[in-house]
Every structure is written in C-alpha cells, then in structure tokens.
Amino acid sequence: MYAQPDPTGHFGRFGGRFMPEALIAPLDELDKAWTDAKADPAFMAELDRMLREYANVPSPLYEAHRFSEAAGARILLKREDLNHTGAHKIRNVIGQALLAKRIGKPRAIAETGAGQHGVASATACAYLDLECVVYMGELDTQRQALNVARMKMLGAEVVPVTTGSRTLKDAINEALRDWVASVDTTSYLFGTAAGPHPFPSMVRDLTRGIGDEARAQVLELTGTLPDAAVACVGGGSNAIGLFTAFIDDADVKLVGIEAGGDGVETGRHAATITGGDVGVLHGARSFLLQDEDGQTIESHSISAGLDYPGVGPEHSFLADTGRASYVPATDAAAMSAFDLLCKTEGIIPAIESAHALAGALELAKELGPDSTILVNLSGRGDKDVHTAAEYFGLIDEPVVLEQGVEE
Amino acid sequence: MSAIDELFVRTRAANRAALVGYLPAGFPSKELSVKAIEAMVDGGVDLVEVGLPYSDPVMDGPTIQAAADQALRAGTRTTDVIDVVRASAATGAPTVVMTYWNPVERFGVNRFAEALADAGGAGLITPDLIPDEAGEWVAASEQYGLDRIFLVAPSSTDARLAMTAEAASGFVYATAVMGVTGAREQTSALGPELVARLRKVTDKPVGVGLGVSNGDQAREVAAFADAVIVGSALVRCLLDAEDESAGLEAIRRLAQDLRAGVERT
Numbered sequence: 324m325y326a327q328p329d330p331t332g333h334f335g336r337f338g339g340r341f342m343p344e345a346l347i348a349p350l351d352e353l354d355k356a357w358t359d360a361k362a363d364p365a366f367m368a369e370l371d372r373m374l375r376e377y378a379n380v381p382s383p384l385y386e387a388h389r390f391s392e393a394a395g396a397r398i399l400l401k402r403e404d405l406n407h408t409g410a411h412k413i414r415n416v417i418g419q420a421l422l423a424k425r426i427g428k429p430r431a432i433a434e435t436g437a438g439q440h441g442v443a444s445a446t447a448c449a450y451l452d453l454e455c456v457v458y459m460g461e462l463d464t465q466r467q468a469l470n471v472a473r474m475k476m477l478g479a480e481v482v483p484v485t486t487g488s489r490t491l492k493d494a495i496n497e498a499l500r501d502w503v504a505s506v507d508t509t510s511y512l513f514g515t516a517a518g519p520h521p522f523p524s525m526v527r528d529l530t531r532g533i534g535d536e537a538r539a540q541v542l543e544l545t546g547t548l549p550d551a552a553v554a555c556v557g558g559g560s561n562a563i564g565l566f567t568a569f570i571d572d573a574d575v576k577l578v579g580i581e582a583g584g585d586g587v588e589t590g591r592h593a594a595t596i597t598g599g600d601v602g603v604l605h606g607a608r609s610f611l612l613q614d615e616d617g618q619t620i621e622s623h624s625i626s627a628g629l630d631y632p633g634v635g636p637e638h639s640f641l642a643d644t645g646r647a648s649y650v651p652a653t654d655a656a657a658m659s660a661f662d663l664l665c666k667t668e669g670i671i672p673a674i675e676s677a678h679a680l681a682g683a684l685e686l687a688k689e690l691g692p693d694s695t696i697l698v699n700l701s702g703r704g705d706k707d708v709h710t711a712a713e714y715f716g717l718i719d720e721p722v723v724l725e726q727g728v729e730e
Numbered sequence: 731m732s733a734i735d736e737l738f739v740r741t742r743a744a745n746r747a748a749l750v751g752y753l754p755a756g757f758p759s760k761e762l763s764v765k766a767i768e769a770m771v772d773g774g775v776d777l778v779e780v781g782l783p784y785s786d787p788v789m790d791g792p793t794i795q796a797a798a799d800q801a802l803r804a805g806t807r808t809t810d811v812i813d814v815v816r817a818s819a820a821t822g823a824p825t826v827v828m829t830y831w832n833p834v835e836r837f838g839v840n841r842f843a844e845a846l847a848d849a850g851g852a853g854l855i856t857p858d859l860i861p862d863e864a865g866e867w868v869a870a871s872e873q874y875g876l877d878r879i880f881l882v883a884p885s886s887t888d889a890r891l892a893m894t895a896e897a898a899s900g901f902v903y904a905t906a907v908m909g910v911t912g913a914r915e916q917t918s919a920l921g922p923e924l925v926a927r928l929r930k931v932t933d934k935p936v937g938v939g940l941g942v943s944n945g946d947q948a949r950e951v952a953a954f955a956d957a958v959i960v961g962s963a964l965v966r967c968l969l970d971a972e973d974e975s976a977g978l979e980a981i982r983r984l985a986q987d988l989r990a991g992v993e994r995t
Contacts, residue, residue: 341831341858343789345883499788504909603832616808617836618785
C-alpha cells in the first residue's frame with residue numbers, strides 16, 4: 324500500500340518545509356487541525372454535504388464517443404468542468420475554508436494566477452462568511468480582468484502584486500508575507516498541491532474525490548479499470564486528485580501532462596518535471612525551473628493555470644519512482660485538442676484541461692484502439708474564450724472591458 | 731572558538747551588545763556593495779551579513795526586495811557574493827552570508843561551504859532553512875568550521891526554541907516581530923519576551939532583528955539582547971541617496987548612531 328508522505332511531510336527526498344520559522348508552529352497547528360478534522364465524521368459529513376449540495380459533486384463520467392473516434396481509443400472524461408465555479412478547484416477550497424471555520428480564523432488569504440483559485444476562494448468565503456483577500460500578480464490582473472471583477476462581485480479584496488515578475492509566483496510570495504504577519508487570525512487557502520507540509524497532502528486529500536469517484540464510475544461503465552489516467556499538471560492539484568485512487572493499481576498508467584509552451588527545447592515552457600531540476604521553492608523540495616544559480620526562471624504557457632515554475636512534491640516523487648510519467652504538450656498541441664473537443668463534443672474545455680486532452684491523443688496512438696483512457700476534464704473554458712478566440716483568429720478587435728483595460 | 735564566538739566574548743566583556751549590519755551583495759553594484767560594507771564597518775558595525783540576492787525573498791519587505799531585484803538585474807551571481815564576502819572579511823569584521831536556501835543547494839552545499847570558508851566567511855544565516863531540514867548543511871558547516879545561525883520567532887514553541895538553539899552556533903537570530911524585514915516606527919514588544927524564553931533554554935548569544943532602524947531603538951534592544959541586527963534601514967540609505975558618496979556617508983552615520991545605541995550608554 325502506498326503511504327506518503329512520512330510524518331514530517333516528505334515524499335522520499337521531496338517535500339518538507341522550507342519556510343521561515345515564524346510559520347512552522349502555525350503549519351504544525353494546521354497539520355494537527357486537518358488530521359483531527361479528517362478523523363471527525365461530523366466534519367467530513369458536513370464537507371460531503373456542501374460538495375454535493377453546493378458544488379455539484381460528484382461530477383459525472385462522460386464517454387466522449389466522437390472525440391474517441393477521432394482519437395482512436397476509448398476516451399472517458401471526468402467532468403470536473405461541471406462543478407460550481409467551473410473547475411475541480413472548488414473541492415479544495417470548500418475543504419480549506421470549512422477547516423478555517425473550524426479553527427475559528429475569520430480572515431482568509433489566497434494567491435491566484437489566472438484567477439480560478441481566487442474566484443473559488445472568493446466563492447467559498449462568501450458561502451462560509453469569511454473575509455477574503457486574494458493576491459494576484461499585476462500582470463495577471465490585467466490579463467484576467469474579468470476574473471478580477473468576479474472576485475470583487477463575490478466580496479473579495481483583490482491585491483495586485485507589483486514585485487518580481489508580477490505573476491503567480493510573486494502572488495504566492497506576497498501571500499506568504501501577509502501570512503507571516505497575520506497568521507493568528509488568518510488562514511492561507513493554498514491553491515495547489517504544493518507548498519510546505521501539510522499543504523501538498525491536505526490538498527491531495529481534498530481533491531482525491533476526483534479519482535475515487537472516477538475509479539468507481541469507470542468500473543461501473545466498463546467493468547474494468549482504465550489503461551491510463553491522464554491529467555494536466557501545473558502545481559498538480561487536479562492530477563494528484565485523479566492519480567491517488569489509482570496509485571496501487573499497477574496496471575493503470577498515470578500520465579501527467581505538463582505545459583510545453585513553445586516547446587521544451589525553446590526554453591519557453593512550464594514543463595517543470597520534464598525541463599527543470601530539483602530545488603527548493605515556496606516551501607518544498609521539488610522540481611523547478613531555475614537558472615545555474617538557483618534563481619527561479621519565469622515559465623511560459625498559453626494556459627495561465629499551468630504557468631508556474633514549480634510543481635507539487637508528490638508529483639516529483641511519483642516521477643522519480645516511475646509510478647507516474649510526465650510529458651509535455653505544447654501550446655499548439657493543446658489548442659488543437661481544444662478545438663477537437665469543441666467540434667466533436669460541444670464542450671469548451673479549459674486550456675489547462677486541453678493539455679490533458681492533447682496528452683490523451685498522443686497516448687491513444689501508443690495504446691491503440693482497444694484501450695480506455697480516463698482524462699480529467701479539470702475545468703471549463705468560459706474563462707479562456709478570449710485567449711482561444713485570439714489564438715484561432717476569431718476576434719478582429721481587442722475587447723474593451725472597461726476604460727483603459729483590454730483583455 | 732569561531733570568529734563570532736570571539737566577538738561575543740569581547741562585547742560581553744565590554745558590557746555592550748554587538749552591532750550586526752546587513753547589506754545585499756551586488757547592490758547597487760558589486761563594487762559599491764563592497765564600499766558600503768566598508769563604510770558600515772568603519773561606522774562601527776561588528777559583524778557583517780552579506781545578503782545573497784534571490785528571486786523569491788518571502789521573508790523580506792519592500793526595501794530589501796527592491797535591493798535584491800536591482801542586484802539581480804545588475805547580473806549578480808553566487809560567485810560575486812563570495813567575492814563580496816572576501817572583501818568584507820578583509821575589513822576584519824566577521825562576515826556571514828544571509829541566504830534563502832535554494833541558491834546554496836543549487837551551488838552545492840559542500841561546495842558553497844568550502845568557497846565561503848575559503849573567502850574568510852564565518853557562517854550562514856538561513857531564513858527559510860529550519861534545523862529539521864538542515865542535515866546536509868550541519869555536516870558541511872562542521873567540516874568547514876562555519877557557524878549556523880538559525881532563526882526563531884515569537885510563534886516558536888518552547889520545544890522548537892530549545893531544538894533550534896541547540897542546532898545553532900555563533901548566535902541565535904530572534905525575529906522580534908511576526909512579519910517580514912523592514913524598518914518600523916517602534917520596536918516590538920514581542921522581542922523581550924522571546925529573548926527571555928530563549929535564555930531559559932540556551933546560553934548562546936541572542937541577536938534580535940526585524941524593525942530596528944536608529945540608535946534609540948538599538949539602545950532599547952541592546953538592553954536585553956547580545957546583538958542588534960539592522961538591515962532595511964541601512965539598505966534604505968543607499969536606495970534614497972542622491973549619489974554614491976552621499977549614500978556611503980549616510981551608511982557610515984547610521985552605523986555610528988546604531989553603535990552608540992548598542993554601547994548601552
């Protein structure tokens with residue numbers, strides 16, 4: 324039986340806590356609070372009820388017949404795009420916000436890149452009556468003005484981060500700086516299965532419903548386990564959520580699809596495991612994109628949600644042990660798969676999830692027509708309509724959202 | 731006995747606190763960062779912290795972030811930091827590097843320790859490396875005779891204070907506030923309490939940092955600490971200066987003011 328991490332939060336040589344001492348005691352408290360909450364049937368029943376009644380979980384499994392025909396393999400989609408707020412992220416955030424209520428901290432902070440985790444956090448905080456502050460790189464607030472508006476509508480304060488590269492990694496830095504000063508009253512709703520212990524395993528615990536549900540749904544539909552389970556990997560929360568249920572099923576290939584950007588060989592990508600090296604970033608040892616001196620390198624991807632130079636430590640561990648494999652899909656491959664799903668199934672996927680679809684198309688060639696491939700459709704593409712329309716040349720003029728801001 | 735141990739023997743004998751000054755290597759340029767260190771030692775700084783500029787400084791406030799950004803944009807490399815340490819150690823002041831962990835791990839922990847010792851460096855301050863994760867560094871520091879300055883915080887439990895002090899050498903770095911680096915109007919009320927808790931579990935010298943920016947504040951902190959640590963206020967001198975010589979003069983004056991404070995007179 325697979326049992327990771329160890330009690331100190333290490334997945335083999337990965338993970339751990341590389342954090343200021345000021346946050347160690349709070350992280351210990353969080354670890355204990357989550358361990359207690361997990362073991363409390365009343366808490367877990369309440370979380371289940373919220374996910375069911377509010378977040379539309381469990382999400383359905385959908386056999387994509389026309390996409391399968393084009394792919395040349397049987398493709399089953401786990402429809403996380405149908406969850407409230409449009410992605411798997413709501414599972415994680417409702418769990419962390421409910422834990423914040425249990426601990427009794429009235430204020431929550433979160434970081435966001437494209438804005439999806441920020442929107443999910445603002446949603447959960449409105450639902451559970453928590454004050455919500457979202458840190459977002461200034462560049463991202465400009466690129467994702469609609470999501471900034473969404474968060475504000477939901478009552479959150481959005482703080483543009485003007486330091487460093489003004490993107491997701493800097494938003495995490497700024498959220499951590501806030502947290503060091505506010506930890507007595509504030510919970511940090513971390514957006515992915517990365518960061519210092521206990522975040523990677525806590526986020527996994529909260530997202531693993533994806534795979535637990537899908538495993539049962541595939542068995543019910545096909546009578547057997549899939550040949551492969553495929554998910555996109557940025558920080559890696561949807562992928563670890565899918566993989567966890569299958570880790571002890573040795574015959575099920577686990578494949579994580581990283582953002583290949585312009586191609587890993589160009590250096591303009593976000594394929595952390597494929598193209599990075601082991602190091603320490605944002606509190607954990609894992610693969611990351613770094614230069615010769617260990618300075619973080621900016622990542623590049625058409626998908627804002629995958630545009631992060633780090634990755635969760637458990638993925639590094641699964642890559643290291645060979646239990647999962649990680650391969651890149653370029654922007655072009657992802658957008659081609661995006662287009663195919665739109666045209667064959669009438670489903671507009673998130674560009675993040677389109678990377679998983681691109682990976683599944685490649686895998687189908689390898690595994691052949693008798694194979695069954697489970698793909699986590701981690702989010703819907705409403706937020707990406709503008710990016711995709713621009714990519715495919717469907718918009719002539721920039722859309723003016725408000726005075727001075729173009730998306 | 732390390733150079734830092736000897737410093738604290740001297741300052742304790744003189745019934746004063748030691749003055750620790752931080753400046754980042756390569757800010758505003760490699761050459762000027764050396765001059766700035768020389769100016770602060772000239773003004774009375776006893777122990778120099780050379781900052782290694784890092785892309786993701788989560789413990790630092792806006793002042794040190796801005797300086798690190800500028801140093802990185804100017805092309806500062808890890809080997810430049812070692813050069814600055816060599817120049818700093820040549821002033822006679824014990825010199826340590828203050829660095830986030832990844833650049834050390836990337837350089838190679840042993841290789842970094844060897845280069846630091848070779849340059850005359852006295853040790854490392856590691857704001858995001860806790861003793862729990864520091865096995866490789868503890869071994870390397872022992873091999874190369876370097877001090878390990880770990881941090882404690884007001885939130886540290888008594889058990890963690892004892893464990894961290896036990897693992898530390900040279901001195902223990904007590905962060906007096908829950909927050910990031912940066913000058914503050916008032917010194918923290920949490921400082922004296924944290925140091926008192928530390929005294930119960932260790933005889934090692936305790937340095938107090940975060941928020942000290944002038945002689946009066948230094949005097950307050952020197953009343954209960956073995957060392958007063960100042961960073962952002964020194965960096966500010968360079969950020970705000972109209973030209974090079976004005977910046978260096980401002981650093982020298984601030985160091986003199988702080989030094990008068992730590993003399994406890």
